[in-house]
Structures are given as C-alpha cells and as structure tokens.
Amino acid sequence: MSNPLFLLIVLAFFIFYWVYYCDGRKRANRAGWQALPTREQYLAQHPDALVDDQIACHHCHHRDLQAQGLVHLADFRHQYVCPHCHQVLFRTQ
Numbered sequence: 001m002s003n004p005l006f007l008l009i010v011l012a013f014f015i016f017y018w019v020y021y022c023d024g025r026k027r028a029n030r031a032g033w034q035a036l037p038t039r040e041q042y043l044a045q046h047p048d049a050l051v052d053d054q055i056a057c058h059h060c061h062h063r064d065l066q067a068q069g070l071v072h073l074a075d076f077r078h079q080y081v082c083p084h085c086h087q088v089l090f091r092t093q
C-alpha cells in the first residue's frame with residue numbers, strides 16, 4: 001500500500017540530488033573550460049604540436065586527440081583531451 005509513496009519519495013530524492021549535483025558540476029567545469037586555451041592559443045604556445053595538419057599533444061606527441069563535450073556529448077563547448085596521457089589541452093566554442 002505504501003510502496004508507491006515510498007517510490008515517489010525515493011524518486012524525488014534522486015531527482016533533487018541529480019539536479020543539485022549536476023548544477024555544481026556544470027559550474028566547476030565551466031570555469032575550468034574557460035581557463036583552457038583556445039585552439040589558436042594552443043597552437044601559438046606550442047607551434048611544434050601541428051604535425052602533418054594534425055594537432056598533437058605537446059606532452060606526449062600523441063596525435064589522435066578526443067573532443068569531449070563539457071557537460072554531455074551534445075554540448076557545443078568542446079575540450080580536446082589526449083587519450084594517451086589524459087591531459088586536457090585546449091577548447092573550442
């Protein structure tokens with residue numbers, strides 16, 4: 001009898017926790033993302049990172065960088081990460 005009410009309370013708790021957690025995560029990520037250099041700034045700082053029209057990691061010289069959305073996959077704010085040494089290198093808008 002009280003099972004649906006219990007489930008409703010648990011669901012409300014998880015929704016509140018998820019929204020609260022995601023909001024804090026978005027703020028932290030946004031500040032870190034804005035501190036990253038842009039693609040042009042990265043190439044200006046590390047001119048040797050451009051190899052055969054591909055941008056390489058300046059730490060380990062790995063070429064296949066991964067573009068990741070800031071908050072989720074469809075986010076237009078991307079940051080480029082080296083999958084070899086896991087360094088976040090630059091951002092695009």
Ligand SMILES: [Zn+2]
Nearest residue numbers: 057060082085
């Ligand atoms: Zn690397």
